[in-house]
Amino acid sequence: xxxxxxxxxxxxxxxxxxxxxxxxxxxxxxxxxxxxxxxxxxxxxxxxxxxxxxxxxxxxxxxxxxxxxxxxxxxxxxxxxxxxxxxxxxxxxxxxxxxxxxxxxxxxxxxxxxxxxxxxxxxxxxxxxxxxxxxxxxxxxxxxxxxxxxxxxxxxxxxxxxxxxxxxxxxxxxxxxxxxxxxxxxxxxxxxxxxxxxxxxxxxxxxxxxxxxxxxxxxxxxxxxxxxxxxxxxxxxxxxxxxxxxxxxxxxxxxxxxxxxxxxxxxxxxxxxxxxxxxxxxxxxxxxxxxxxxxxxxxxxxxxxxxxxxxxxxxxxxxxxxxxxxxxxx
Amino acid sequence: xxxxxxxxxxxxxxxxxxxxxxxxxxxxxxxxxxxxxxxxxxxxxxxxxxxxxxxxxxxxxxxxxxxxxxxxxxxxxxxxxxxxxxxxxxxxxxxxxxxxxxxxxxxxxxxxxxxxxxxxxxxxxxxxxxxxxxxxxxxxxxxxxxxxxxxxxxxxxxxxxxxxxxxxxxxxxxxxxxxxxxxxxxxxxxxxxxxxxxxxxxxxxxxxxxxxxxxxxxxxxxxxxxxxxxxxxxxxxxxxxxxxxxxxxxxxxxxxxxxxxxxxxxxxxxxxxxxxxxxxxxxxxxxxxxxxxxxxxxxxxxxxxxxxxxxxxxxxxxxxx
Numbered sequence: 022x023x024x025x026x027x028x029x030x031x032x033x034x035x036x037x038x039x040x041x042x043x044x045x046x047x048x049x050x051x052x053x054x055x056x057x058x059x060x061x062x063x064x065x066x067x068x069x070x071x072x073x074x075x076x077x078x079x080x081x082x083x084x085x086x087x088x089x090x091x092x093x094x095x096x097x098x099x100x101x102x103x104x105x106x107x108x109x110x111x112x113x114x115x116x117x118x119x120x121x122x123x124x125x126x127x128x129x130x131x132x133x134x135x136x137x138x139x140x141x142x143x144x145x146x147x148x149x150x151x152x153x154x155x156x157x158x159x160x161x162x163x164x165x166x167x168x169x170x171x172x173x174x175x176x177x178x179x180x181x182x183x184x185x186x187x188x189x190x191x192x193x194x195x196x197x198x199x200x201x202x203x204x205x206x207x208x209x210x211x212x213x214x215x216x217x218x219x220x221x222x223x224x225x226x227x228x229x230x231x232x233x234x235x236x237x238x239x240x241x242x243x244x245x246x247x248x249x250x251x252x253x254x255x256x257x258x259x260x261x262x263x264x265x266x267x268x269x270x271x272x273x274x275x276x277x278x279x280x281x282x283x284x285x286x287x288x289x290x291x292x293x294x295x296x297x298x299x300x301x302x303x304x305x306x307x308x309x310x311x312x313x314x315x316x317x318x319x320x321x322x323x324x325x326x327x328x329x330x331x332x333x334x335x336x337x338x339x340x341x342x343x344x345x346x347x348x349x350x351x
Numbered sequence: 352x353x354x355x356x357x358x359x360x361x362x363x364x365x366x367x368x369x370x371x372x373x374x375x376x377x378x379x380x381x382x383x384x385x386x387x388x389x390x391x392x393x394x395x396x397x398x399x400x401x402x403x404x405x406x407x408x409x410x411x412x413x414x415x416x417x418x419x420x421x422x423x424x425x426x427x428x429x430x431x432x433x434x435x436x437x438x439x440x441x442x443x444x445x446x447x448x449x450x451x452x453x454x455x456x457x458x459x460x461x462x463x464x465x466x467x468x469x470x471x472x473x474x475x476x477x478x479x480x481x482x483x484x485x486x487x488x489x490x491x492x493x494x495x496x497x498x499x500x501x502x503x504x505x506x507x508x509x510x511x512x513x514x515x516x517x518x519x520x521x522x523x524x525x526x527x528x529x530x531x532x533x534x535x536x537x538x539x540x541x542x543x544x545x546x547x548x549x550x551x552x553x554x555x556x557x558x559x560x561x562x563x564x565x566x567x568x569x570x571x572x573x574x575x576x577x578x579x580x581x582x583x584x585x586x587x588x589x590x591x592x593x594x595x596x597x598x599x600x601x602x603x604x605x606x607x608x609x610x611x612x613x614x615x616x617x618x619x620x621x622x623x624x625x626x627x628x629x630x631x632x633x634x635x636x637x638x639x640x641x642x643x644x645x646x647x648x649x650x651x652x653x654x655x656x657x658x659x660x661x662x663x664x665x666x667x668x669x670x671x672x
Contacts, residue, residue: 066537179626209400209627210564214608236537239567239610243618262614280542281612282567284594290571292543296507 024094026054028197028230029078034091036070036077043301047073049254049308050091052327052335055230055247057197062245062262063234064277068297070254071234075200078232079118080108096197114144117191121203123183127175134160134171137190144194156193162226163189163219181212185219192223199224202234217244238281242266250274253298253308256327259335270336272313307339315340353390356526356558357412360386362421364404364411368631380630381407382418383582386657389526389575394552394559396573396590398566398605400627403579405562409528412560413445414438425526443473446519450531452511456503462489463499466518473522488521489514493547509540516548520555528560533568545572566609570594578602581638582630584657588664598660598671600643637669645670 024030036048048070055061063071076082078093080100093100096115100108117140120126128136137159138152145152157167163185175183184204191199201220205213221244224231233245241248241262248265250258250273258271269275279291295312298304304311310320319339327337362385365378381404389395399405410416412423414430423430430441449455457465466488467481476484486496492513503511512532519527529548533541549572552559561572569576570590577587578601586599597603607621625642628634636654640646649669657667 066539181626210566210608210610211400211604212626213610214621217610237610238538238612242612242614242616243610266612266614277539278612280539282542282545282565282571283612284567284570284606284609286567286570290542290546292546293539296509296540297537 024054026056026059028057028059028096029053029055029232030092030094031074031078032092032094034074034077034093035089036073036082036086037089039085039087040301045300046303047086047254047300048077049303050256050324051251051254052256052259053249055198055232057230058228059247060224060231060233060245062241062248063232063251064236064238064241064248065251066236066277066297068253068300069251071251072202073254074251075118075202075232075234078200079112079116081112113140113196114194115196116198116200117194117196118200118202119184119187119191119204121206123180123187123207124175126187127183129175131174132171133173133175133178133186137186137193140190141193156189159189159193160186162192162223164215165189180208181215184208184212184216188216188220188223192227192229195227196229198230198232200232200234203236204233205240206235206237213240220244238278239283250277253303254300255308255324255337256335257309257337259327261333264334270330270334270341271309271338272315272340273309276312307337353392355388356391356426357389357560358422358424359388359412360422360424362386362408362411362423363419364407364416365419377631380582380633382411383630383633385421385579385584387577387584387587389558389560391525391558392556393574394561394572396561396563396569396576397579398563398569398576399579400564400605402581402627402630404582404630405579406530408579409447409530409560409562413442413447413528415447439473443469443522444525445528446522446524446526447528447530448512448515448519448532451535452508452515453535455515456511458503460502461499462501462503462514465503465514466499466521469518469522484521485517488517491520491551492517493543507540508536509544512536512544513547516544516551520551523555524557526558526560528562530562531564532561534563534565548572566605578605581628581633583638583667584665585639585667586665587657588661592661592664596672598664598666599639599668600645600672601639603672604642637667645672 031051031053034048034051038045038047051074065071077088082088088101134156137156138149141152141155142149160167160170165185205216235241245262248262249256252273258274269278276293282290293312298308306322307320307325310316317339325337325339327335330336330341362382364382365380368377368379385408397405411418425441433441463485466485470481485499489496489498494513533544573590576590576593577584580601586602597606604621607619634641636652637650640650655667655669657665659665660671
């Protein structure tokens with residue numbers, strides 16, 4: 022099979038969680054791909070599976086969850102089939118992750134310098150003490166005072182500083198892919214702007230790809246060059262940022278963009294009617310059909326495939342499958 | 352000029368912090384010398400980052416927290432001296448919707464009792480009347496009357512926020528504080544809730560104090576805006592004035608930091624530095640001077656006053672932009 026993304030290619034990824042209420046089908050065939058150096062924004066609302074996708078890529082899905090089907094091809098190897106031991110050599114070395122709450126993802130009883138050193142020590146197979154010069158360099162890169170921060174404990178740092186430490190830790194091993202799961206959602210806007218600028222600058226300098234998971238369309242517009250929109254465990258639209266904002270094709274993407282308030286916007290906000298479905302009993306066919314203003318009969322029965330409608334613009338919606346068929350016929 | 356519903360004068364709310372028994376007594380100056388007036392029928396937005404004192408300000412206005420000093424007038428009456436029946440009446444007129452609808456509704460009470468409790472206290476009416484009013488208010492916020500026999504956990508976040516709003520509305524208040532009412536909600540749901548609040552405000556001739564950290568929401572809902580930074584109001588004015596001509600460097604920074612959902616938008620680069628200072632030991636002089644690109648030694652030394660640079664436009668800065 023030909024890969025769509027040279028760095029990362031996820032196809033038909035299905036993840037379920039077994040709960041007392043039944044099986045939660047959190048991911049229902051996610052499609053996602055990235056080239057090296059890409060900046061992909063993964064957007065969607067609560068429960069759409071964006072965080073689960075990132076955890077599945079890192080193979081961090083734990084009981085009662087499991088990856089049921091699908092491929093995650095990273096750098097030519099299928100991570101789903103990799104042994105835990107080999108996965109350990111990928112995780113934190115070739116790809117690393119930054120989480121939403123910086124303070125709860127740092128170890129409160131270890132000095133910051135030691136925590137950053139760990140990831141370098143692991144990738145270079147050296148002792149942690151030997152990494153300290155490099156740790157200092159990394160701290161300088163993320164805009165912190167190395168002498169002070171090296172020997173601090175996480176509680177001595179502010180939220181913005183902790184997130185800088187997390188970024189330093191994530192990038193210390195020079196990964197090919199950095200996954201950032203809502204890295205700025207817990208921060209204030211002025212600090213958020215600082216952190217995004219830092220991520221931007223470092224990614225440019227180090228040449229790593231970034232997968233940015235967020236619910237904020239503003240952050241996506243400013244940071245990412247490609248966007249994947251997810252809804253209820255499915256990939257529904259994938260395009261370049263410019264294209265997606267200018268001409269969203271999937272009704273959900275359109276609705277989402279209409280609902281975002283922005284400074285200087287005078288028209289009334291449009292809301293998407295209905296609510297996000299329960300993933301224990303998701304709607305049949307297209308999971309968006311109960312909320313979709315354009316739903317047709319086929320949408321209720323069959324799940325629309327994720328297909329390329331225009332060059333590099335993929336959509337899972339029957340509204341557009343129809344069009345491409347017409348084009349083929351004609 | 353429109354009538355003023357709420358007038359706040361030199362309001363200070365300090366919280367004591369214990370350092371050690373030997374050190375000087377320290378205070379968190381959560382709200383420090385705030386002056387503002389809220390015109391009847393307007394939506395007054397209070398914008399600020401975490402720790403700026405916006406929530407403390409709102410709670411002090413409702414007397415949920417007692418201020419250290421200052422005056423609060425509601426319809427020309429000083430409410431800080433009120434007691435008993437008079438206070439009860441003012442309380443009915445000033446309601447609040449909290450930020451997190453998952454924590455602000457009692458998990459073991461029926462919606463009927465959550466919404467109805469206030470009416471039992473404030474009105475002398477029968478249970479049947481209470482039920483009718485609950486049914487009416489539920490309909491008004493976009494729910495159905497059957498919902499009153501359910502519990503909070505049976506609702507989604509957006510629906511819960513509608514219930515919290517119904518609880519405030521049902522007492523026929525004149526003033527409602529909305530404390531980040533949509534920050535726990537997804538954007539598509541947020542849009543619906545905001546729209547509902549905006550419509551009901553016009554219908555019922557309400558006055559809102561809308562607390563938020565999101566400038567985009569301010570532009571959508573507010574008439575007047577106060578920007579807070581470390582306990583102080585740094586800029587206040589009509590929405591259009593603030594958005595078109597931000598005069599305080601902090602307001603300007605806040606605007607420039609707000610992510611814009613448009614890939615074609617090119618951000619003006621701002622020199623961004625520093626962190627939000629603590630309100631226990633605020634910086635000397637102007638509290639923003641350590642982050643301000645225009646600060647000089649006067650800003651370090653001398654604290655600026657909030658002054659009116661144009662009618663209705665107040666700025667706390669020595670060198671307004």
